[in-house]
Amino acid sequence: MPPSDPHDDAQQVMAANKAAVSRALNLVEDRRPEAQTGVTKLLAELKDAPKAAGGHRVGLTGPPGVGKSTLTSALARSVRQRGRTVGVVAIDPSSIRSGGSLLGDRARMSFDPSDEGLFVRSLATAGVVGGLAYAANSAVRVLAAAYDMVVIETTGVGQSEIDIVHVADTVVLVIQPGSGDVLQFLKAGIMEIPDILVVNKADHDELAQRAVSDLRGALQTAHAVGAGSGQDVNWETPILATSATQGTGIEELIDTLDEHRQHLDATLAGRRRQGEVQWTLDLFSRKHGEHGVSTLGGLAQLKARAERDLDGGQTPLSLCERLSREYVTALGKTP
Amino acid sequence: MAEYGKRERDRPWIMRTYSGHSTAAASNELYRTNLAKGQTGLSVAFDLPTQTGYDADDPLARGEVGKVGVPVSHIGDMRALFDGLPLDQMNTSMTINATAVWLLSLYVAAAQDQGVDPSVLRGTTQNDIIKEYLSRGTHIFPPAASMRLTTDLITYTVSEVPKWNPINICSYHLQEAGATPTQELAYALVTAIGVLDAVKATGRVPESDFGKVVGRMSFFVNAGIRFVEELCKMRAFVELWDRVTRERYGVTDPKQRRFRYGVQVNSLGLTEQQPENNVIRIVLEMLAVTLSKDARARAIQLPAWNEALGLPRPWDQQWSLRAQQILADESDLLEYADLFKGSEVVEAQTQRLVDSAWAEVQEVLKRGGAVEAVESGYIKQRLVESNAARLRAIENGDRVVVGVNKYVEGAPSPLTENLDEAILTVDPEVDASQRAALARWKEERDNAAVEQALAELQRVAKTDENMMTASIAAAHAGVTTGEWANTLREVWGEYRAPTGVAGATVKTSGSGPAAETIARLRKRLDELEVRMGRRPKLLVGKPGLDGHSNGAEQIAIKARDVGFDVVYEGIRVSPEQIVASALEEGVHLIGLSILSGSHLALVPEVVRRLRDAGLGDVPVVAGGIIPEADAERLRRDGVAAVYTPKDFELDNIMSDLIDLVDRQHAAE
Secondary structure (H helix, E strand, C coil), X not given: CCCCCHHHHHHHHHCCCHHHHHHHHHHHHCCCHHHHHHHHHHHHHHCCCHHHHHCEEEEEEECCCCCHHHHHHHHHHHHHHCCCCEEEXXXXXXXXXXXXXXXXXXXXXXXXXXXXXXXXXXEECCCCXXXXXXXXHHHHHHHHHHCCEEEEEEECCCHHHHHHHHHCCEEEEEECCCCHHHHHHHHHCCCCCCCEEEECCCCCHHHHHHHHHHHHHHHHHHHHCCCCCCCCCCCCXXXXXXXXXXXXXHHHHHHHHHHHHHHHHHHHHHHHHHHHHHHHHHHHHHHHHHHHHHHCCCHHXXXXXXXXXXXXXXXXXXXXXXXXXXXXXXXXXXX | CCCCCCCCCCCCCEEECEECCCCHHHHHHHHHHHXXXXXXXXXXXXXXXXXXXXXXXXXXXCCCCCCCCECCCCXXXXXXXXXXXXXXXXXXXXXXXXXXXXXXXXXXXXXXHCCCCHHHCEEEECCCCHHHHHHHCCCCCCHHHHHHHHHHHHHHHHHHCCCEECCEEECHHHHHCCCCHHHHHHHHHHHHHHHHHHHHHHCCCCHHHHHHHHHHCEEEEEXXXXXXXXXXXXXXXXXXXXXXXXXXXXXXXXXXXXXXXXXXXXXXXXXXXXHHHHHHHHHHHXXXXXXXXXXXXXXXXXXXXXXXXXXXXXXXXXXXHHHHHHHHHHCCHHHCCCCCCCCHHHHHHHHHHHHHHHHHHHHHHHCCCHXXXXXXXXXXXXXXXXXXXXXXXXXXXXXXXXXXXXXCCCCCCHHHCCHHHCCECCCCCHHHXXXXXXXXXXXXXXXXXXXXXHHHHHHHHCCCCCHHHHHHHHHHHCCCHHHHHHHHHHHHCCCCXXXXXXXXCCCXXXXXXXXXXXXXXXXXXXXXXXXXXXXXEEEEECECCCCCCHHHHHHHHHHHHHCCEEEECCCCECHHHHHHHHHHHCCCEEEEEECCCCHHHHHXXXXXXXXXXXXXXXXXXXXXXXXXHHHHHHHXXXXXXXXXXCCCCHHHHHHHHHHHHHHHHHHC
């Protein structure tokens, strides 16, 4: 690869040139130390992309088998029909044994290969067990600079929902009728409450209606026991029914997404910044544990530090690397 | 004292050869020759565009027209296919599924044109969409719409074409996808249950007539080389079907409870190495479905000895037909009552299969039945796992395949001396001539009548009326296969089925030479990741309309297990889509799998488009039934490596792939 100019590269990404977007994603995935300067420069160039500030980052998550890929495909198609462009990051787990992964989301998606306004990238979690991929946050920034809407699709109930809050403006939890697990989580207040709940595979009216009303009850219980504190009190989580295979409910989902995006307008920048701070801290503490956090002055201090440095142009990844180096140095000094 | 007089014999099964290629006229000639050789029924192989609802002029049909079967676009093609073959005297089996309603409509319309009343037609439409989602891959519509077409065809024929077999529930393709005998039994039965329940739910069949529907259900079964077990499997089928029809559907007439089945013996086990041995395999497999009088096939078609090399020639098919004729007419098999009644060994093994299959039937029913277990990926995942286990057993020698992993040394075979002439090649001009003929057809027909027929089809599709009547009218009006399918695509949409690969777990032993090989490959990929900055990423693509995904699935799983990041796109993707995916995904390597014989059209196109997209340095490998002369051409066109069925050691392929990525990285 010939050395490239980050400014030119960024311009091409912002023009949604697919080859350039792909190269930029390859770069942010690159874990070699010598690549990091390039990553930081590129992301700094993309920071004020016109699309990024006005765009919408949608996180789509839920247990395996609820039809998230098919729903993502239907959603992307309908958003395209409304004249907006879409970038998708589909995240699948890496095998713990081999480090490899099977990224199968494309198999469930149908798309027009000549469409310049739709871009799909699959990422493997690459060792970040149960969470989003290492490069997910950076990949979202790249796509957000190029496309109107970015959809982050990820599997799982638990860790990845908490992660997805860090990168998405709107979190959509997808479940299917009759999946009791999610209800239990909600009732127990374990799970952060998503911004939108979708009951997919609502092909059978009766079952879907029951699922919707069950969820409504569970949400009330969850609120009553004080779950989801820290959530937006001015937003009442809507519950929608979709059938991705039959294409029903998709337009309502887009309308609801738009409503939420509008609702966020004033607070969006702050929400995104908080997400990045949290992402940085998560990355660091996963790597170095509590000892790492306390060595560098404890959680509150690290948080303040992250807020300051991220404002100064660092990315969660580059800042985490920097903190890691500081930790290692500090370890050397400790007797 | 031996007796040489004429003896009482059972009537032999119907003998067929699965055939059709190039054009309707060429296939008609082939059918006439086959009948003259003593074949007693026809088995029509349609090309992939016809099976998946495209005309020859659709971009997706590129390279596939007339390849694995005959293209039938409209009633003119259907008439030409049966020219001079009186349909009231034929017994015609049609391997057709997603477009079964359409092809039967063309057949009925062609019969009417011959002055034949549809009520006397005899034959079979395969019409089993479940196994398409699971294995064969020619589905079009989502499950609900597909099941509606299935039941439309069944309820129509039960009342209008009473001697027709409206559906052939296929366990055949499940075995080809790796199913164990237990799985083959269980998943075929849950499919049949799903279909019968759906027919019942239409409310179109009066309760008193439901036995007739059950009585018309037929099956299409596979027979593999473990022929004693296969023989027991057939007997288990008979027993289980009797149980299902009696207990679940309350059918009292024993004739309506009979397990009626046809067979194509196993193609999966046919080898490219020492291919003449396949004749012996085919004969042994035929024994499994003929020896038991109480569980004997009603129709048999045998593959040809050279199928792993390419398309068989008429002589190759004749050799297989002769095997059937020798067993039925020359041997004394048909003179005896059931040979195994009372055999402790056979009955015990049959019972074991009955019990294990019944347990799996219950498991699927608990999960909501066949359609649910397809949509959730449950069945597909079980099949992918079984197939991985089968391949591993061959790779490590636990399962002997003569000439492949044992007794591999042999004298050169005179049969394959001139390899390129030992298979049939389809004239590459067929594509263009079929397109031209189609253009003429569209010009000469009454387009107003076509528009009207399509509007009616669209209307009916939105209601719950039977699709057959409107489809037969459309056939008479001159509507084409592509037009019929596209009209319905607009109403119902298309469906991409679960691949089963992501969740499939493959057990590997922790020690021994196989484990050491895996460990070595993993270490190399780990090192490459460090050097390259990101984990090597492989795109597995299946260009064209061919839906046989076993090879692609197994490569994808193996590649993940040695440590690649693998993007698997599923079946039926165009060269444009593959290149778009390669670009967006930032892959280091592309593997293409094609079994339909259209590799010469599709693989170079992918390579060319990659170059145009600035991805000319991404290595491409191809796998499939690819004759050596073609492989050479592909390599000349820039394909890095070509793999065929003889490359059964997946670890070696993985090692090659890692070499390719390594070399490419070093060159950058």
